[in-house]
Amino acid sequence: MGKPELDTMEHCACSSVSVTARGRVLSMLVCSCLDCRKATGTGHSGIAIMRREDVKISGKTRHFDRLADSGAWICRHFCPVCGTPVFATTTRSPTLVLLPVGLFDNPNWFAPTQAIFSRTHLHWDTLPEGIPQYQNYRPQ
Ligand SMILES: [Zn+2]
Ligand SMILES: [Zn+2]
Secondary structure: OOOOEEEEEEOOOOOEEEEEEEOOOEEEEOOOHHHHHHHOOOEEEEEEEEEHHHHEOOOOOEEEEEEEOOOEEEEEEEEEOOOOOEEEEEEEOOOEEEEEEEHHHOOOOOOOEEEEEEHHHOOOHHHOOOOOEEEOOOOO
């Protein structure tokens, strides 16, 4: 399947923050790291990765910076009113932005091609079948 091309505006639960995404999704993955589990409140996150210049945020966000196992910083932005996770950035790939798929009203285009941090994956949590699973990050 090809990489989806987005042209959409999405909102947090209270609509204080909106995200306009115009451009190609570069990669799609699910992540079972402990940090994603905390941030989503469930077993794994679904993430669409886009170029920073293709994503515009309007409205105020708050963020929380965390040092990942890899040594990179991950900065998670969320709506300060309703707490919806809005986007994240990482010092590992400073030109990219990570969008939580749950932010989108209709992410029918989402088709993850890899599962990362499977070392902390929970057995009861279902992952898409047949995609490669990596213990940590995917090899670069
Ligand atoms: Zn909100
Ligand atoms: Zn993660």
